[in-house]
Amino acid sequence: MKRFAGFLYKEIYHIIRDMRTLIVLIGMPVVQLLLFGYVLTNEIKDAKIAILDHSKDEVTSELTQKFLSSGYFKLSRELQSENEINTLFQEGDIKEVIVFEEDFARKFEKDGNAKIQIINDASEPNTANLLVNYTNAIISDYVRQSNRTSTAAPGIIPEVQMAYNANLKGVFMFVPGIIAMLLILISALMTSITITREKELGTMEVLLVSPLRPFQIVLGKVAPYILIAFINVVIILLVSNIVFHVPVRGSVVLLLAESTLYIITALSLGILISTITNSQQVAMMLSLIGLMLPTIMLSGFIYPVENMPLPLQIICQLMPPKWFIIIIKNIMLKGVGFTYVWKETLVLLGMTAFFITLSVKKFKNRLE
Amino acid sequence: MEKNAVIAENLSKSFKKVNAVKSVSFGIGKGELFGFIGPDGAGKSTLFRMLVTLLLPDEGKASISGLDVVSDFRKVRNILGYMPGKFSLYQDLTVEQNLNFYATIFGTTVKENYHLIKDIYVQIEPFKNRLAGNLSGGMKQKLALSCALIHKPEVLVLDEPTTGVDAVSRKEFWEMLGRLKHEGITILVSTPYMDEAILCDRVALIQDGSILRIDKPDEITKSFGKPVFAVKSDRTHDLILDLKSFRGVEAANLFGNQVHVVMNNSDVDAGQITTFLKEKGQTSLDVREIEAGIEDCFIDLMINKS
Incomplete structure (x- = not known):
């Protein structure tokens, strides 16, 4: 035990001595979060729209008012005829045109089938998609509030529900993804580097010849990073809550426990990488390309898994971050308890056990 | 022990x-x-x-x-x-x-x-x-x-x-x-x-x-058993080549600023080597018989093994 403590101290000295890396490790999550939250956000403000109102009645003016006061849209032009729409889009300034059909108010109140045409400049598909969603949300909101219809289903527009992120805040979606990505980065990358560094320096030879057991070496290597990664989770949660008002609706304890499980998954991946290679550079490349990229691309963090071709979907199921993101989204945004995420937790637990067994088996007692 | x-x-x-x-x-x-x-x-x-x-x-x-x-x-x-x-x-x-x-x-x-x-x-x-x-x-x-x-x-x-x-x-x-x-x-x-x-x-x-x-x-x-000479001259590079052309020379290797010559028989003395080298045009010669060092032994073992 004393031996292990001595080893652990040494690892802590290494980390403290390399202050710059430590600052990067602690500071990076904040920077990333702010980047994703502010700069790379897919929220839209003041998108320029044009309105073609064939009806010009009470309902259309109310709806128009609602659109414009939402903050998402800004009225650029009022159109008189459909012919103008094409040239307008070609100019490229206008992102969306909303067309009310004739006799809108009457059809809405009596028949419940008033039609709104929403035309988008889909050369930017993501923006177009978002704008449609915003528009839909505003319309259905109006329908719900107006209450003037006697018909059960007014049916102007198919209802689009923006559940759990009523304001469509991008940062809500990013926070779980960022946690998943950063934990992989810190845990896997740093462990694989710290172990391969000993191999490169030749100190691993002496460590192996010493009475220290391999599992003590590995544990001593990863223990400090568990702590650092855990601190990171806390920082990310705090910053996202204070700056972006991202809530943690579920249990914080459960969230932190699941995060710790995921940290251990990532660490075991890092150990696995370090058993494959003897060079720090290879370890770094493997961690970045083999772990970071898939975490961003295949975990559902940015691209929805359901839209991928089947082979990729299968690969996605094998990505630990995919399951972790589901878990924390559920806990943070839906506020559910363990009974709703136990399946995903079990998957993650299985993966962790698999990777730990594999890496301990592969971590050799000798040089070959 | x-x-x-x-x-x-x-x-x-x-x-x-x-x-x-x-x-x-x-x-x-x-x-x-x-x-x-x-x-x-x-x-x-x-x-x-x-x-x-x-x-x-x-x-x-x-x-x-x-x-x-x-x-x-x-x-x-x-x-x-x-x-x-x-x-x-x-x-x-x-x-x-x-x-x-x-x-x-x-x-x-x-x-x-x-x-x-x-x-x-x-x-x-x-x-x-x-x-x-x-x-x-x-x-x-x-x-x-x-x-x-x-x-x-x-x-x-x-x-x-x-x-x-x-x-x-x-x-x-x-x-x-x-x-x-x-x-x-x-x-x-x-x-x-x-x-x-x-x-x-x-x-x-x-x-x-x-x-x-x-x-x-x-x-x-001690067990080396072959005569070794240390030879010095002012043209060290030629010296090795010249020595290798001398009869009975097994090895000639540079040791610092002198060449160690190992002979395969003991009927040669320093005088004969000096005369030979002078004919080859070497000057400022210094030839002495020495005790074999560990390096001479090692080089000898390497040569005879291969």
């Missing part, structure tokens, strides 16, 4: 294409200072790594203090001090932290065995708060030796400890090894420098994975 502290029997190890160590056997007595002398790539490091339980031998066995290096490897690791070819120091830790670290992982303290490393450590103690990475080569070597010694190993294995270290530090280092021997520690040391061979109790000349000869250094030189 007392009973053998290190025994190797027909140790062999090959990597993909190279037979690094070929059926090597030896016995090293307790408290002996034993040198493995051979050029780079001779298989010294591979041999040492098998002895210190880092590599598994393909064939043969080895034991340290009676403990098999394969089956009892955990016990072996407790009684072994090992200093690999690269000084195994943590560059970003201080001198003191390095030493304390190695003491702790071997379950001891610096205080407990301070007497062992005292002679060495006093020289680096003034720099104990300096990072190991900022030490000079000789200092690093002394620190690495202290780290390998701090748990009072029964057997100390030093892989090329003097490579890349200045001449003064090399000399001091060998003096330290001499003192450690008196503590009863068995020392195995490898080196590519043949002049260090005479500082060992016994040496094994090793080349291409095989041991050419094991003996006391003076026995090796």
